[in-house]
Amino acid sequence: MPPSKTRALVTGAGAGLGRVVALELAKRGCTVALVDIDERALQATSALLRELDATSLSIRVDLTAESAAKDVLEQVAKSWGGVDILINNAAFGGIQPFFEMTVTFWQKTLAINVTALAMLTAAAGEIMKRQGSGRIVNITSPASRMAIPNYAAYSASKAAVDSITRASAIALAPFGVTVNSVAPGMMDTEMQRITEADLARIEGRNDIDAFLAERTRRVPLGRRAEIREVAATVLWLAIDAPSYVTAERLNVSGGLDRD
Numbered sequence: 001m002p003p004s005k006t007r008a009l010v011t012g013a014g015a016g017l018g019r020v021v022a023l024e025l026a027k028r029g030c031t032v033a034l035v036d037i038d039e040r041a042l043q044a045t046s047a048l049l050r051e052l053d054a055t056s057l058s059i060r061v062d063l064t065a066e067s068a069a070k071d072v073l074e075q076v077a078k079s080w081g082g083v084d085i086l087i088n089n090a091a092f093g094g095i096q097p098f099f100e101m102t103v104t105f106w107q108k109t110l111a112i113n114v115t116a117l118a119m120l121t122a123a124a125g126e127i128m129k130r131q132g133s134g135r136i137v138n139i140t141s142p143a144s145r146m147a148i149p150n151y152a153a154y155s156a157s158k159a160a161v162d163s164i165t166r167a168s169a170i171a172l173a174p175f176g177v178t179v180n181s182v183a184p185g186m187m188d189t190e191m192q193r194i195t196e197a198d199l200a201r202i203e204g205r206n207d208i209d210a211f212l213a214e215r216t217r218r219v220p221l222g223r224r225a226e227i228r229e230v231a232a233t234v235l236w237l238a239i240d241a242p243s244y245v246t247a248e249r250l251n252v253s254g255g256l257d258r259d
């Protein structure tokens with residue numbers, strides 16, 4: 001029996017962009033599996049979905065654990081019989097001075113931003129292959145194409161996301177499954193607040209407001225991104241885009257990334 005509702009899974013659904021994407025998917029009638037490492041944040045998102053009378057499933061898990069991706073997809077498939085949309089959004093955006101880089105920090109960054117994303121794509125891809133349909137949207141960053149020494153691990157991790165997007169789009173194309181990515185500009189989320197505060201400290205900038213304003217001025221449109229603008233782009237790729245769009249990277253960065 002075909003599912004009556006589109007089944008979506010959002011990683012990092014407890015906060016920031018992931019929470020808004022989960023809410024927007026619910027508003028479009030999807031059932032949404034909310035995945036996050038932070039229990040309280042998950043509960044808060046789940047409560048917001050309840051207010052919309054949406055069906056959701058909360059899965060608290062550290063996505064960097066060995067079998068996390070498989071376990072999560074198994075749980076969703078068991079509950080709802082499959083999965084139609086995967087939003088690979090969870091990430092760690094840490095700053096570390098270039099000449100003080102550590103193996104632990106790189107591993108922490110790559111484990112969630114790259115390895116977990118790849119494993120989730122493969123696990124969801126297996127199910128979508130069998131269904132003959134599905135859409136995967138990865139969240140990348142303009143940083144993937146910038147040279148930011150104190151942000152090297154994060155930037156490299158997002159370059160890897162771009163690579164995985166292309167490879168998985170090709171792997172899944174024969175099965176009617178699309179894989180695309182969205183590159184958001186600066187959104188004022190918790191991750192961004194911590195990242196910019198750390199960056200200011202490392203660069204010896206004591207006037208944080210001046211530092212933030214300077215960074216905002218670099219955006220050709222002259223302002224930061226609203227989370228809902230980025231979420232709308234994710235929703236477009238996940239639901240509305242023609243099914244011929246795959247292996248694409250969509251910039252939502254106010255002109256910051258022009259490639």
Ligand SMILES: NC(=O)c1ccc[n+]([C@@H]2O[C@H](COP(=O)([O-])OP(=O)(O)OC[C@H]3O[C@@H](n4cnc5c(N)ncnc54)[C@H](O)[C@@H]3O)[C@@H](O)[C@H]2O)c1
Pocket residue numbers: 011012013014015016017018035036037038041061062063064088089090091092093112139140141142183184185186187188189190191192
């Ligand atoms: N905020 C920005 O300006 C900006 C800009 C470009 C790209 N991005 C990207 O957008 C996406 C969302 O960013 P955000 O700013 O909303 O971040 P955020 O930190 O506000 O939210 C990320 C969520 O992911 C969860 N998470 C982190 N590690 C996890 C793990 N190991 N297992 C399960 N969940 C985990 C966190 O608990 C959190 O709820 C990320 O991929 C980020 O790299 C953000």
